Amino acid sequence: MYCTTCGNEIPNDSKFCTSCGASVECKPRQAAALIPPQANSASHEPEPERVSPASCRPEPARRSEKIGPAAKAGIAVVAVGVAAAIVFGSCSVSSNFVTPAPQQNSNAAPTASEDQNNNQDPSFGTQQTSTDLAANCSVKKTYNYIEAPTDPYKSPGQKSKDKWTYDQLTSSNKSDASDQINTLIRNAENSSAKRSSTFPTSASALNQVESVDKSCTLGRDISVTYLKGNVVGVYDSRLISDWKSEDRPVLLGAAYNLSSGETVDPASVYNLTIDEAVSSAKTAVKTYLSKHPSDTKTTEVACSKIESNIKGDAISDLQDNLEGSSPLVLTDSGLVYMTSIYELGSWNYGCRGIIIASDNKSLVGTEVDLTTIHNIDQ
DSSP states (O other): OBOTTTOOBOOTTOSBOTTTOOBOOSOOOOGGGTSOOOTTOSSOOOOOOOOOGGGGOOOOOOOOOOOOHHHHHHHHHHHHHHHHHHHHHHHHHIIIIISOOOOOOTTSOOOHHHHHHHTSOTTTTSOOOGGGGGGGEEEEEEEEEEEEEEETTTEEEEEEEEEEEEEEEEESSOOHHHHHHHHHHHHHHHHHHHHHHTSOOSHHHHHTOOOSOOOEEEEEEEEEEEEETTEEEEEEEEEEEOSSSOOEEEEEEEEEETTTOOBOOGGGGGTOOHHHHHHHHHHHHHHHHHHSOOSSOOHHHHTTTHHHHHTTGGGTTOSSOOTTOBSEEEOSSOEEEEOOTTSSSOTTTOOOEEEEEOSSGGGTTOBOOOOOOOOOOO
């Protein structure tokens, strides 16, 4: 037989070619193929088809190539990487698209930050300080309808009707301090109203009154003139008469703390002590008189009662005063000193409200018209 790979003759029972070493699985060629045709054959039969060595050559077996250690290591690394990528990819897909989000346990204990947030005051971040109290307040005017004597000497037994007013604070937040301030204002006004309504209407009845001061309040108005920060300032104007001389206007002020309801020195709102307020008042009044001279007094005489008035004399002979009353009145324009009648001049010169302290320094020494004199219906 012949090797189908190299064509060399090899023994019939060979499994490998002794020349090239290839595996041999083909059957040996038939002898007929090697016998020459007979010359004397009568009929010319077709010559048997020759079988090409290649036609029976088996598919050569693939050689198993040996793999070196470095190659094996590289293949191992690649295999591990591919496996890891597959596992990671499957986990990622499972986490993002398959595995549902874990349900939060409603019974789980809150974290420290959550507990702190839950325990915070609901008003945290919007808590109001004492300087914000005025922003929650508004003013409501209240009326008192009274009947006071017309003139016990000239018109005995007759009374005149009048309408008095006083302001009350209303707050969006319930406040004991506001209630206390309202009570002070209301009680002062009502006390005057009651006294005037029961005042004697004849000279004979008036002579029986033991009080040295036999004057009657004919009108009273208490108005809020300042409402800022934690302070409310009021202006108390009264018209008092004894029917023997000219009616006397009395113009005073008072201030209260919206947080506590306690009285506040109006001068302290402008960081002034009582002595500094006296000094500022004298300077301001002198400035005012330099432009509006007195009709009867010198500047020194006109300023002589400022200290005693601020320190208490202005209210010494009055009844039903507001707690904390003084000639100092808080207004939006500044701290005002209210002069008494005859203090700067004649009755005709009147009472004046002169600014003694202000955030606007140019206003110091100028006048603010707060005078309210009630017209009594005759």
